[in-house]
Structures are given as structure tokens and as C-alpha cells.
Amino acid sequence: MESSALLVFFLAAITLVGLAMLFSSYVPPTSTNATKFEPYECGIETIGDAWLQYTVGYYLFAIMFLIFDVETIFLFPWAIVMRTAGLTGFIEILIFFAILGLGLLYGWKKHALRWE
Secondary structure, eight states: OOHHHHHHHHHHHHHHHHHHHHHHHHSOOSOOOGGGGSOOBTTBOOOSOSOOOOOHHHHHHHHHHHHHHHHHHHHHHHHHTHHHHHHHHHHHHHHHHHHHHHHHHHHHHTTTTOOO
């Protein structure tokens, strides 16, 4: 891809985002019903303040889930070309698993997997 095509792509993206923001600032919501803009979850009305602070353990658990979820995305293409990749591909996936294992051991050591 030439640099001019990349420049046109970025300019088009910036222009479209700018136009969308400009359009949304001029077009008001069609409904004036106040209940439409209230938070809603499972049919239960909120009690108290909706802004809650979660513990750090929740975020660590979520990050660990995302790490190993993304790992499967990288694992599927490797599994498809496993036979054609040969020994080099096998060694590379072993290195990949070793790095993930180190991350898992670090999370285990920091008690990120303990739900309290």
C-alpha cells in the first residue's frame, strides 16, 4: 500500500468520525420521556447510586480471562497449519505456551485466580 493511499484512508476516517459527531450534536433525541434515559437491567429498578466500585480482584480475573481467551484465537490458526509448519512451528508454539504459562504462574503467585 502506498503512503498516499494510507493518508487518504486516515483522512476519510477522520472526516467520517467528525461528520458523525457533528450530526449527533445537531439531532436531539426524539423522545422527551425521562424514563427512557434511566438505567435498566433485568426489569429491576436501580436502588441507590448506580456507580459502584468493584474490587481489584474482579478486574484481575477479567484480564486473566481475556488473556487466555485471546490465546485460543492464536491457537486455532496454528492447529490448522500444524503439519505444514513442521518442527519450527512446533517450537514456536511451545515458546508461546511457555510465555502464557509464565503469565499464569505470575497470576497464581499474586492470587489473581482466587475469588474472594
